[in-house]
Amino acid sequence: MVNVISRANIVNDLYKILAEQRSCLVDLIWEQHSFHEKRRWSAVEMIDAIDLENLTEFDRVNIWNAGRAELTTKPGADRLARVADAECRRWQESNPALASVMQACSTWSRYWNEEESFHESTLNRLSNLLGLETVNDRVLIEFRKIFPDDDMLRTLVLLAISEITATVNYSYCASVAQDPGLKKLFKQIAADEAQHMTYFISFAKALVDSQEYSPKGAFAVTHLFVREGGELYGSKRQHLEQRDSHVNWWDALEYKITIPDNIERKQGMIFSALRQITGIEVNSAAEVEQKWLELVGC
Numbered sequence: 478m479v480n481v482i483s484r485a486n487i488v489n490d491l492y493k494i495l496a497e498q499r500s501c502l503v504d505l506i507w508e509q510h511s512f513h514e515k516r517r518w519s520a521v522e523m524i525d526a527i528d529l530e531n532l533t534e535f536d537r538v539n540i541w542n543a544g545r546a547e548l549t550t551k552p553g554a555d556r557l558a559r560v561a562d563a564e565c566r567r568w569q570e571s572n573p574a575l576a577s578v579m580q581a582c583s584t585w586s587r588y589w590n591e592e593e594s595f596h597e598s599t600l601n602r603l604s605n606l607l608g609l610e611t612v613n614d615r616v617l618i619e620f621r622k623i624f625p626d627d628d629m630l631r632t633l634v635l636l637a638i639s640e641i642t643a644t645v646n647y648s649y650c651a652s653v654a655q656d657p658g659l660k661k662l663f664k665q666i667a668a669d670e671a672q673h674m675t676y677f678i679s680f681a682k683a684l685v686d687s688q689e690y691s692p693k694g695a696f697a698v699t700h701l702f703v704r705e706g707g708e709l710y711g712s713k714r715q716h717l718e719q720r721d722s723h724v725n726w727w728d729a730l731e732y733k734i735t736i737p738d739n740i741e742r743k744q745g746m747i748f749s750a751l752r753q754i755t756g757i758e759v760n761s762a763a764e765v766e767q768k769w770l771e772l773v774g775c
């Protein structure tokens with residue numbers, strides 16, 4: 478039988494659909510595949526449409542920073558595929574619907590990985606064509622370090638927030654670009670990042686809906702980002718953690734020319750994501766902290 482469940486329902490109700498056996502993994506994976514295919518674009522054509530002579534110094538800095546930041550997405554997607562598959566096997570006996578959610582997530586990571594590879598390759602190729610500092614092999618290998626494993630809900634919320642930050646930043650780069658080709662590229666990447674955000678929200682919501690994961694994990698990670706001086710402030714924070722384990726792309730941006738934080742817009746989107754994932758409404762960083770403390774029983 479052909480699956481007739483709408484994409485919107487899959488996004489909003491993934492756990493329920495699987496728990497009620499209204500859809501199976503093959504149907505969900507087809508939905509992921511066809512949506513991915515529909516949204517594909519050509520990196521070669523996108524680069525050809527940009528007039529390199531027409532770009533400002535600001536455009537050039539934005540391209541260079543974004544190209545480096547995108548290098549960290551491959552290890553993120555590689556890790557997600559591995560961890561979600563391991564989680565799938567962990568839940569297979571006790572909660573088969575949740576195991577299927579994990580497998581849907583692990584499988585989708587291949588589309589995510591491929592879409593991020595378009596961002597990385599396009600932006601770094603543009604950097605080279607513009608004669609900007611090339612990413613050397615040492616830096617590339619450093620940026621490929623894999624983020625340490627964490628609880629799955631925390632991981633998905635962190636990734637949703639990362640995609641929100643990327644969406645807002647790319648939208649800003651698109652808004653200031655004057656060259657139509659570059660504007661189109663930044664808009665396209667922003668649209669991809671927004672879709673990734675939607676997927677992460679959907680998977681995170683499914684974990685909370687399964688009742689196997691407490692919303693407190695989602696609030697803990699959000700607090701880490703939205704608190705005063707938190708991760709959302711990226712490389713402008715006064716105290717960046719020194720770590721050898723991996724590179725956070727938001728820490729690695731080099732603001733030779735400042736792009737606006739757009740903290741309010743990012744926070745608004747994060748609060749909306751948190752509401753969709755947990756069903757709990759918050760409207761400020763202080764409310765996130767308060768709710769988080771409540772959930773951990775302080």
Ligand SMILES: [Fe+2]
Pocket residue numbers: 547550592593596597643666670
């Ligand atoms: Fe990206």
Ligand SMILES: [Fe+2]
Pocket residue numbers: 593640643669670673
């Ligand atoms: Fe993304």
